Structure formats: structure tokens, C-alpha cells
Amino acid sequence: MAKYSIQVNNKTHEVDALEDMPLLWVLRDILGLRGTKFGCGRALCGACTVHLNGTAVRSCSLPVSAVGDGKITTIEGLAENGDHPLQQAWEKLVVPQCGYCQTGQIMNAAALLQSNPHPSEDEIEGAMQGNLCRCGTYNRIKAAILSVATA
């Protein structure tokens, strides 16, 4: 066990964890930030996506010891009141079905738009292919991203 000081949603947290504990479990089990979901544990589904210095990362496969002084943003910290333009678009188009994968989808899409504010449909598909949705909301996800990208 070791102590780590990590920055999550603009706050510094001291956590006591095994060095190989994935950030996902630090967020969920230690910090109580449960909006980030567990889906596969091997960076194959994207349900656990958070931002590290603005880039989308799979928190299930990022050991806490590798976070360093990087800035972590989770769905809880994406926007005050949950009103990021993508979250609003998700609500407008009623994207979710069960909703389980959607926080990961939104975090992935937010990082995409940060690096490429006006992606084409192909670019969206390419960027979102790591995020699985078993309910099959892909077309609404794409439409929601496009609505923000072209706004």
C-alpha cells in the first residue's frame, strides 16, 4: 500500500491504495465517485472513460501510480449541474436506454470535441469505436455529438 495525492475534478485527494489499483476503483471504491462504470477491466468497452489532462483514458486500465499530478475529470466534474453541451444534447435526443455506458460515452465524446470541435461522421465513428453500447444507442450518440459539433 502507498499514499497517492491525485487531482480529481479540481480537488486534491489523498488516497491509500495498492500501486497497481486501477484509477476506476480508486474513484468508485475510495472516493465514492460512482458515475464512472466498470464494464470489462481491460480497456475494451469504454464504460470507465475519464479525462486525464483533457484526454480520454480508460480508468480500468490506468494504475493509480501512473496518474501522478495529472488532472482527472470524471462525469461528476464535466460540468456543474450536468449541463455540458453534450449532456444537454444527450437529453434533447433522449440517447440513453439502460444508461450504463452513457457516462463513458459522454466523457469520450467530450474529449473528442475538445481536440476536434467539428468532427465528420467518420471521425466520430472512429473516435467512439472503443465505447460499447449493448442497448444499441449508437445512432443517437452520433446524432447528439453531431448536433454539438455543428452548433
Added chain:
Amino acid sequence: MKIPASFDGKTDASSTEIFKASRRDFLKIGGLFSGGLALGVSLFSCNEKGEKTATLAPNVYLTISSAGDITLIAHRSEMGQGIRTSLPLVIADELGADWSKVKIVQAEGDEKKYGNQNTDGSFSIRMFYKPMREAGATARLLLLQAAANRWKVSVTECDTQNSQVIHTTSGKKLDFGELVEEAQKLPVPAAANIKLKDPGRFTMIGKATPIVDLHDIVSGQAVFGIDAFAEGMKIAVIKRCPVVGGSVKSFDDKKALAVPGVLKVIPIKGPGLPATLSKPLSGVAVIAENTWAAIKGRDLLEVQWDLGPNATYSSAEDIARLTKEVARAGTVRRNRGDFAAAKAGAKKVIEHTYIAPYLAHATLEPPCALAVVKDGRCEVWACTQNPQGARDILAETLGIPVDKVKINITLLGGAFGRKSKPDFMLEAALLAKESGLPVKVQWTREDDLHHDYFHALSVQRVVATLDAQNKLTGWNHHIAYPSISATEDQSVVQPSDGELGLGATDFPYQVPAIRIETHDAPAHLRIGWLRSVRNIPQAFAVATMMDEVAEARGVDPVANALELLGEDRNLTFEQEMGKGKYPNYGESITDYPWEVARMKAVIQRVAKEAGWGKKLPKGSGLGFAAHKSFLTYVACIVEVRVEAGNKIVIPHVHYAVDCGTAVNTDRIRSQFEGGAQFSASLALKSAITVKNGQVEQNNFDGYQLIRMPESPKEIHVHIMENQAKPTGIGEPPVPPFTPALCNAIYAATGKRIYTLPIDLKG
């Protein structure tokens, strides 16, 4: 104890009673009610004379407070189908409520209070649409009466709108909240006096209503099973026997216990064989302070297994054996005319064997449950489709009365039938009891894929015969797959009537000779039901063969289906199967007939909307399939483009659906959009294979699901408008998509598909 699948028996609701609920009732369900109007709605079963045959069981509670807040109890599990929205909106519409003032509260699992809560079989709307309307209309009439009394006018001059009663002649208005105390004092009107809204006046039914959990979901606040939390909670991860029926011989937990954070290691006794639907698998659990320590500890366990009799099982060998099996004569389950004679007199015989693999549910939220067992009580928080079934089994397993078990239902991060089973809840309860700690059992993805209740593999052979006039004279369908019932009783080696009634024995086409035969297929895994169940392999075989029949007859596939459906009439199947052999999804065929006219109408609609018959460039094609399931009529046309390297692109999917009265059109559309994607996964990607009794896929690299770039692009859903009784939409989108896709691939490439998942290279 058996957990029934709802397609396999009679559903139990047939009448409604509405009553005033007492304050005590509400205290019992969590003290939500502090004054105002409160109604309970009961469903009860009755005999043919309409006499009650079962105790009253209040299903739903509706309250309106003096502040005008409306609270509705949602008693069905939400797994993405939108039921927490679609049933309450029916009440709100009848009531004339302001939807923004309606709050939805999830019920706990309790049969006495809420009646049937087993959320599967696409039957929530089918079963509860009418009672919800009656509840809303009853509350409305009480409020109208209260206002009419106050204004000293006739009830007929009053109406409700936006949570107000309006005196239509004078324009006077009163808020619901101002009337509730008086309304609560009035006697509940007799059912005969309740007037339901004229459908032309619906404000929400038949329109699109966003789901109530939308903001919580997109902001990360929604509570799923994995998010359940109790003070002092520990996490358990379990190493289960890799072969069904095997057990723990011995284990060494030294390395596991050395992991910082690991607290205890506890073995779990398994059922052996049969695996059953109500017992956890044999294994060893690691309980730790957090999930990561539990996973690490579990991976370091050294377990010696007695793998049991399934340790030599191979799914590839099973498919080879069943392929030989279906080539023989089987047990006849439906017979019309003389198929042997039809074959003997045929000018052309088309014969193919259709193979489909095991599938895993792969809900994105793996199974998980939190349990606290203390002072002779057990409380569970879980993503469960069947809280009552679980409650009974938990009580039995723990040896405590049912009323000492409380089941709290979270949102379900996908379910598709997997979360009907209580095994993960049982694990949590047993470990909580044994350890004396609040325990959350967390399945990993590997656990989920290795130890699912699998959708069974299937081998089916269809023989179609044509005479000299190109008339379809004979249809012979041979079927072999392990039955769901075998998980409970290993002596079951043939499909049940319920399983066959999902798209095989209800073959609707007019063919002079029909013979449907089944074959022995013992189970070697835990077999369960997956979204639309046996409709998947049965529609695959039937609807792709129908495409070949059309081609052989020289008739367009859509015209072929319309012609072979024949005259508008209601179909029955029992006379060719035996009395009671056709379950009709648990409904009487008189109440829910198989209506040829409705099937023809969805076929005609989808053909028109999709531009059936239009010219497409080389390498592109349209494919058609029609399939009724769960009493909902669906026709589907898929457009496919096969690009270099056999890359399959699906630019358009058209569905026409007749589910009777459309309740929430947005959720109908979303279920069809998602149903196409779900079907695309199994058509193009997914397969579970088994070697040495063990599942070979570990995670989403081996068990693949459709991803955004390869997913069907535009899914157009055309909803038939009618006022027939509403039927479900969760499962019916899945079956016709896959055969329509296969038929489209044939139109595009000339290659027929007989094995799933589709492999154009093979």
C-alpha cells in the same frame, strides 16, 4: 424452485380493482404519503365466469398531495426499455396530470403488495396498460366529483388538464392539490362508472415522452446495481468452477489472504447437476475492502476442482452431432397434411441446415448484488428483473420467512433475461450471512462470459418442397437445441412447447403439408433466455428459407410472403399440435389472435417505406423478413452493401411494427433501433464456444459486440396506428433483423448464409 419464463405459461392478470389506500399502506412502502388522495390498483386472476381466484394484490399506488405533487410507484424493473416512464405516463394521461409534477418511486420486490414484478417476456405494457388507465381515470373522477361538489355543478361539465379541474362552461379552475382532501373522503366509484378517455384526447399516449431517468443518467447520478452502497460494505469476487456441475475439491488461500485489503476467503457449495436456476455455482469467494483487492486475491487463489461429467464437452462436437441428429426423423410436434407425400411428389426440394452458436447476454453492467444479513433479516440491493422470485429463493436458502427478506431494485445496466436469475443475489446473501459483513458480490466480465445462463446453440434443418406449378407444397422443420428447462431438470432433452411456440410451431404460412420435428439435445451449460429467446434461431431458419422458396418459385419475397399468408383470418395452431400445446405467450388465442391481416399490413408498409424493389448498385441489396413475436407484428427490410474485403455496411434498416396502441413512441423507436443493433451483434460478431466444458471467450476481445463504425446506420421505425390492445416491444425487433440481413447479403452477393455469426470468407 422453478423460475418460470413468462413465454412458457399463463400470465396471471385478468382483471382490475381500484381502492383507496390507507395511510398505513403508504407507511409500509416507505412513508411517502402524508395527506391527500391515495389510490391502490389491484390486479387479480379470475376464472372464466369472472370470479376472483386469487387474493387481491395491489400493484401500483398513486398519490396526489395537497401541494399537487403526484407520486407513482413503478413496480417493474427498468433495464433500458423505458418502463419507469411508459406505465406512469398512461396514468398521468388518463388523470390529466401535469407530467412535470409527477415523481416516480421504485417499488421493492413484494408480490403481496405489487403483484407480478417479473420483468421479462415483453409483457409489462401488455399486462398493465389497462389497469394504469383505470387507475388514472378513477383518480380523475374523484377529483372531478370533488370539484363539482364544491362548484355545485354536474361532473359532466368538468374536465381535467395540467393537474387542474376545469369547469368547462365557466372556465373556473381548481388545482388538484386543492381538491385532494375532499376527493379522499369520496367513495371510490364503481368500475362501471369509470369512463376512459377517448383515444382522440390522449395527450401523452401515442406520443414521444423522454425517459424520467434521463438527467440522472447523463450526469452520472443514476444508481445501478454496481452503485449500491451500505456503510461498512465489503466486496466479494468469486472464483467459480469453470465447468458446470463441477465442484471445489480443495483450495489454498495463502497468497490471496496476503493481498493487502483481503479479509476472508469463503467457499461456496454448488448444486452439482442439475445446475438449476436458483443456486449459485460452486466456487471460492474472496472478500476484501475494495474491488481491486478482491479481484487480485481471487486471481491468486489456488483451487483444485472436481470438474464433473461436463469436462469433456465440446460445442463444436455438439454441433456436429446435432447436425447428424436433425437429418433423421424426430418427434413430431406439429403436423398438417402429409409431408412425405408432398416430398415424393415434389418437382424441387430445397433443404438446408441452419446453425447458430451459444450467446452470452453480456449486459454492460456485469451481475452484482449487495446483501446485508442481520438479526434474522436479509436486505438486498440488486439489478434484478425478478425480485419476487429472488426473494422466495433467498428466504428458502437462508431459512428465514419471506417477509424477513427485502429486495431493493436498482436500475439495471442492461438485462436481456440474464438478470431474471437470482444466482448473484444468492451469492451475496450467503457470503453476507457467513461473514457477518455487508457484502457486495461483483462479477467481472470474465465471470459473466464464463458463467452465464447461455442462449443455447441451435441446429435446425428445413426442407421445403415445390410442385410442378411452383407451389410450396411441404414444409418440414427439424429442431435441436438444449432446452431452458434442462437447467432445472437434466432429463429434459427436447424443446418445450413454449420454446417451439417462439417462431417454429406458429409457422403462419399456408402450406398443405407442415411437419415440425424435434430432436434430443442434452444441456451441458446453464441455459437461459436471451432477448427474444428461441425466436432468434427459429426466425433465422424460417425467414431465410422463405427467401429461398420465393426465389425457387420465381416470386418476389414480399409478394411470396403476402401470398402464402393467404386470406385475412385468425390463425390457430392447436388442432395440428394438440390441446394446450400452443402457449401464445401466455395469452388466450381468443384474446390475442394471430391476425393475418395485421401481419400483411406491416409487410406492405415496410415494403412501401423501404422502397422495396428499387434498383441498387452492384454489391448492394435489400433483404426482407417478417416475424411475429410476443404478440407484436414486425416486418423488416435491411439494406446492405458489401465492400472490398467482405466488409458489410448496413446503410438502412426499415421496420414496420404493429404493437397495438403505441404508448410511448420514442421508446418504441429506441427499442427497435437498439433491437437492430442487438441482432446485428449476433448476426455478425458474437459466439460463445466451449472446449473441455469451459467457455473459450474471456472478454470483449473474444466475445465481440457490434461497435459504432460497423453498426446499422439509419434505422427507420414505422409504427402502425391502431387502438388494438398494446403488446410489448422489447424483444420483437430482434428476430427478423438477422434473416433480413442474411437475405440482403444474398441479394448483394449471391451468397446464402446458413451459419451464424455470418462469415463471408468461409
